[in-house]
Amino acid sequence: MTATRRVLGVDPGLAVTGYGIVDGDGVAAIHIVSGILRTRAKDTRPKRLASLFERIGALIDEHHPDDLAIEQHFVAENVRSAMVIGEARAAAMIAAASRGIEVYEYPATTIKQTVTGSGAASKEQVQRMVVMHLNLLTAPAPLDASDAVAVALTRLAALRVEAMLTAARP
Amino acid sequence: MTATRRVLGVDPGLAVTGYGIVDGDGVAAIHIVSGILRTRAKDTRPKRLASLFERIGALIDEHHPDDLAIEQHFVAENVRSAMVIGEARAAAMIAAASRGIEVYEYPATTIKQTVTGSGAASKEQVQRMVVMHLNLLTAPAPLDASDAVAVALTRLAALRVEAMLTAARP
Numbered sequence: 001m002t003a004t005r006r007v008l009g010v011d012p013g014l015a016v017t018g019y020g021i022v023d024g025d026g027v028a029a030i031h032i033v034s035g036i037l038r039t040r041a042k043d044t045r046p047k048r049l050a051s052l053f054e055r056i057g058a059l060i061d062e063h064h065p066d067d068l069a070i071e072q073h074f075v076a077e078n079v080r081s082a083m084v085i086g087e088a089r090a091a092a093m094i095a096a097a098s099r100g101i102e103v104y105e106y107p108a109t110t111i112k113q114t115v116t117g118s119g120a121a122s123k124e125q126v127q128r129m130v131v132m133h134l135n136l137l138t139a140p141a142p143l144d145a146s147d148a149v150a151v152a153l154t155r156l157a158a159l160r161v162e163a164m165l166t167a168a169r170p
Numbered sequence: 171m172t173a174t175r176r177v178l179g180v181d182p183g184l185a186v187t188g189y190g191i192v193d194g195d196g197v198a199a200i201h202i203v204s205g206i207l208r209t210r211a212k213d214t215r216p217k218r219l220a221s222l223f224e225r226i227g228a229l230i231d232e233h234h235p236d237d238l239a240i241e242q243h244f245v246a247e248n249v250r251s252a253m254v255i256g257e258a259r260a261a262a263m264i265a266a267a268s269r270g271i272e273v274y275e276y277p278a279t280t281i282k283q284t285v286t287g288s289g290a291a292s293k294e295q296v297q298r299m300v301v302m303h304l305n306l307l308t309a310p311a312p313l314d315a316s317d318a319v320a321v322a323l324t325r326l327a328a329l330r331v332e333a334m335l336t337a338a339r340p
Binding site for chain 1: 215217219220223224244245246248250255257260261264266267
């Protein structure tokens with residue numbers, strides 16, 4: 001991997017969705033932008049999902065990421081909360097896939113392992129390591145934003161591994 | 171309710187999504203179209219969701235329904251399947267809400283009760299009663315399509331009740 005790859009990381013939630021865009025060329029990673037998208041509790045769920053879908057689409061149209069990276073959820077408190085997580089995830093996945101952008105999913109333990117070296121790291125540890133990796137003066141905040149940057153960094157790390165494996169092939 | 175109201179009912183699923191469009195004027199209901207949308211198992215989940223989103227959007231753009239009606243899910247086999255149901259539901263909800271169309275949700279027992287008189291009716295009983303209500307020669311098939319027509323009929327029944335309550339107000 002020598003060409004620069006731009007990844008949009010998303011930490012989806014109905015009330016708050018974190019996002020982070022990172023460029024990587026296989027050596028260094030550069031933080032482009034990160035933040036959160038909030039939806040209004042007084043709006044209906046379909047309206048909140050459409051708002052997420054439209055604003056993630058606007059981020060894609062503005063920054064032209066190559067890939068979208070998202071946490072792969074396996075657990076939820078209950079069926080109801082699992083369904084809501086699925087709905088928010090779909091808003092991000094549809095925004096990407098309807099524009100021809102590939103979506104990559106990583107389990108939370110893989111993201112933490114990649115960014116901090118420990119699959120059991122706290123969100124605060126993830127945030128501190130994101131600051132280190134990207135050589136930032138201030139941390140992406142709130143934690144939803146740093147989590148989104150962390151999943152983007154995980155995608156870039158996976159690309160580095162892929163590039164090494166390709167180069168090592170006889 | 172004297173003006174005709176057009177309702178798009180959707181029975182969302184990642185592999186097969188049923189749809190049914192029904193017009194109602196408070197007296198009679200007319201079946202406009204129903205069927206299923208399939209997605210390809212070999213495609214990624216984001217691509218399958220984007221395909222559902224785009225084809226439900228195309229149905230809306232072609233038939234201009236006033237409302238979208240969808241089953242309200244409370245149960246799923248496990249967290250994983252709940253998340254997938256949520257993702258498929260979101261494809262339908264975002265297609266509607268991003269076009270300014272209101273989404274109405276009804277529990278399965280309410281839909282069965284409304285269409286058959288029994289909240290414990292089978293899908294086959296629902297299908298037979300859909301044929302009766304709409305005076306059809308052949309049943310909407312497969313069962314995903316008749317389930318989608320049933321949720322559209324439930325929305326029309328709720329509108330009739332609303333109209334009666336409004337008329338009865340002193």
